[in-house]
Amino acid sequence: MTLLTVEGLSKRFGGVVACDQVALEVRPGELHAVIGPNGAGKTTLLNLLSGELLSDEGRIALDGREIGALDAPARAALGIGRSFQITSVFGEFTAHENVALAVQARAGHSFRFFAEARRERALADGARDMLERMGLGERANTPAAALSHGEQRQLEIAMALAARPRLLLLDEPTAGMGPSESARMVEFLASLKGTIAMLLVEHDMDAVFALADRITVMTYGRVIATGSPDAIRANDEVRAAYLGTDS
DSSP states (O other): OOSEEEEEEEEEETTEEEEEEEEEEEOTTOEEEEEOSTTSSHHHHHHHHHTSSOOSEEEEEETTEEOTTOOHHHHHHHTEEEOOSSOOOOTTSBHHHHHHHHHHHHHTOOOBTBHHHHHOHHHHHHHHHHHHHTTOGGGTTSBGGGSOHHHHHHHHHHHHHHTOOSEEEEEOTTTTOOHHHHHHHHHHHHHHTTTSEEEEEOSOHHHHHHHOSEEEEEETTEEEEEEOHHHHHHOHHHIIIIITSOO
């Protein structure tokens, strides 16, 4: 069974081919990692899957439904959640208010901005539960701008999960984190395995090989290999293109 199917996906920016006939699948509950050198097309791929960009050609299907022509809000409504390489949170709002807004959006409440999210118990409780799950319960009333970088990354993922996505796209979730913060993030993502499908772009190879069920390797916009972590480690083309280099 496949949740996400990508076939022949391509995107060009002028003369640069950022994604070139990319094909991959993500199964329900699977953590599928995408690795490759800088400029390999990994973030462009996530942007194409989330609807931030539309492809020049190719097919994207979520649970058998074609979604390639849909914009980002429509894809989110169908169950695609996203974290970004550069953390995206509302700095002036508390951690609790940030997540409450995401819960509010999922629940379909009208936006009289975040006053409703403050008042309604179901929204407030849902937000607090998610923060506790992320290990941010004690930081609930702290403005997001005052959180550490790692905590802001955790908060962004809490916001994405609050929408109860079927597929979570993760762009460098451990970027800029110290060893202890990175270890906590890996532990949390491991706890999600089997409950939600995840497509992970990550440069930390220790995190990738600790977490991934399958790995897709990209270079110059193309997929050169997909397989289990052991198969990827043993792949000579992958080692020559990526794992054996400083990148």
